[in-house]
Amino acid sequence: MxxxxxxxxxxxQRWFAGKGRPIxxxxxxxxxxxxxxxxxxxxxxxxxxxxxxxxxxxxxxxxxxxxxxxxxxxxxxxxxxxxxxxxxxxxxxxxxxxxxxxxxxxxxxxxxxxxxxxxxxxxxxxxxxxxxxxxxxxxxxxxxxxxxxxxxxxxxxxxxxxxxxxxxxxxxxxxxxxxxxxxxxxxxxxFLSNANDGWALALASVRDLYGSLEPSASDAGGDFSSEAYRLGVTTATVHQEMAAAFPTDVIESQEVKRMVEEFRRRLTVAVAEVPALGEHAHAAEEAYQRVSDVAGEMPVQRVHGDYHLGQVMRTTNDWIILDFEGEPGQPIAERRALSSPLRDVAGMLRSFDYAARHLLADHSNADELRPRAVEWAELNRSSFLAGYSAGGGHLRAEDAVLLRALELDKAAYEVVYESRNRPTWLHIPMAAFKIGH
Structure with a gap:
């Protein structure tokens, strides 16, 4: 019985994964x-x-x-x-x-x-x-x-x-x-009862900017860039702590090229599911090719694996990072696998784009506000990267090529996800293929 x-x-139950199929x-x-x-x-x-x-x-x-x-x-x-x-x-x-x-x-x-x-x-x-x-x-x-x-x-x-x-x-x-x-x-x-969610804080900053008479994101009352900088420092610190606590490795250029081929495979799948991505896919293909062209040794380590503003909390003293589970739904072996720490950096950069743009989905002044959204994202992305470097994160000039490819690989995943679950948000990851960062 x-x-x-x-x-x-x-x-x-919400957590039951087999919905829609008979038991x-x-x-x-x-x-x-x-x-x-x-x-x-x-x-x-x-x-x-x-x-x-x-x-x-x-x-x-x-x-x-x-x-x-x-x-x-x-x-x-x-x-x-x-x-x-x-x-x-x-x-x-x-x-x-x-x-x-x-x-x-x-x-x-x-x-x-x-x-x-x-x-x-x-x-x-x-x-x-x-x-x-x-x-x-x-x-x-x-x-x-x-x-x-x-x-x-x-x-x-x-x-x-x-x-x-x-x-x-x-x-x-x-x-x-x-x-x-x-x-x-x-x-x-x-339990961080008195902490504030990073996503909520970022959205408050974006709302302040959209409602401000100031022409610049850095002059608006809710400027988030100093917090983005601190978050970059925290991210670099935790990456160093994980590198000290767990084994690290260096992968050779051939393995880097195999990683790029996996990027290309996922892009092909995304275009097949969302044909509108096809006319912009060349941006990703060019970014992936640049990684192959300059492929050399790449340091890898344990990483967060699903890093975004919803995974961080701001206490009165500093940023706290949560949910080190990795990408939901992936096998544990894949979530534990060593990867470039720039994968986490790319995830957070994508999250700044999401914070800036998602309020435009049903905004009556979306076209007028879009330049402000781009400015807010750029300001906080650059502040985060500056903090990451200041905190000891490895960001060499040549890493910009890999970082761009990792961002577009993440954006391709987001395109598929949004098309299936939140079609009104599809414009957010699509924009990553249309503009340079």
Whole structure:
């Protein structure tokens, strides 16, 4: 009966990846009791010959409020992630380094966890579920499971052990074994309750500029360039910390050329899906060819992998970088692979373009404001790069060629994404192929 209830329930969850396809079978692979009314389940969902695994905190003897979605499962069962009376078991397990069945609860050496905090589910997440305990901790449950240690846990714990200052302090995690590999189920970090999201701060600056009588982005009241500079310094610092904490390498010119061929392949796919990109694709092709022409050795290291303004928070003292998971949906091996740190730099440069332009999508004065958007993006892109260099980031003159290619590769990905999900935003990545940076 439980598997039937879960089959009907799981398809309606935001984090379920198999929407639109029928479920052929659902099985419970692991069932561990955490407390008298709380069980931890690992579920396999079979669809079209493929299997995805998910985790669920299953509550029983559902309280009255659990009759309402999204917690309600049926038959007296509910998603206990929404029950603060039961989720205390997660903090308690991590604080005690407890082993329960196949689950291992762990905490970072030298930290203490206050188990008295009560949890609240953060809204709007698509692939995970985050529980905020008071104003102190945030525990991220990885709903869809992939065998292996989560890259974010790996990176933030390594940086914390080296006294890294630009990360949210990690406290603990939950793990199990899947396919013979230690696999991260959840991780708990410092909750930055008084910090401001980088994307929100950038948009506030753009709105100030659009509403200002000042002719220049640097003269408008919401100038963001000093923050962009500090963010560049922080980015360079964290790149150096990751290079010290993990192995680094240098790839030869032939491997660089193979990377460029992958750029070309992705561009071809993007043009096939969005034919309008075709008339501007020459800009990317020329940029890729320039990388091939000057290809030499390229240093590579662990990187963030999905770096943009939504992944950084401004505290009263400095910038903090979050979500070192890498590109969502990619295999863990790819997310852990060494890459040029300029990949992160390119991601942030693209994010400045997004911040400048996305408010133009339905703006009545879009044509009049577009030059201001370009100016704002250019000012903050250059400030970020200046900060990155000042912070010790490697930006040689010849790196401009690689950086431009990485930006356009990212923009090609964005073109496909926006065409599928947000057509009114398609103009943002398309612009990257029409103007030079």
């Amino acid at each position: 439980l598997t039937e209830l879960l089959t009907g329930w799981i398809t309606h 052929d079978d659902l099985t419970v692979d692991s069932d561990v009791e955490l407390s008298p009314r709380l069980r931890h389940l690992i579920i396999s969902v079979h669809q079209s010959g493929a299997r995805d695994r998910y985790q669920l905190l299953l509550g029983s003897e559902a309280p009255e409020w659990a009759r309402f979605k999204p917690a309600h499962i049926g038959g007296g069962y509910y998603d206990a992630a929404y029950d603060a009376d039961l989720t205390a078991a997660l903090l308690e397990g991590m604080a005690a380094d407890r082993d329960l069945g196949a689950l291992r609860f762990r905490h970072l050496d030298g930290v203490e966890i206050d188990t008295s905090k009560r949890s609240l589910v953060l809204g709007a997440e698509q692939s995970n579920t985050s529980l905020v305990y008071g104003d102190t901790y945030i525990c991220k449950l990885f709903r869809r499971l992939t065998a292996g240690v989560n890259p974010e846990l790996e990176i933030v714990t390594a940086l914390a052990r080296r006294d890294g200052t630009h990360i949210a302090q990690p406290y603990g995690w939950i793990e199990t074994d899947l396919d013979g590999e230690t696999t991260t189920l959840a991780m708990t970090q410092q």
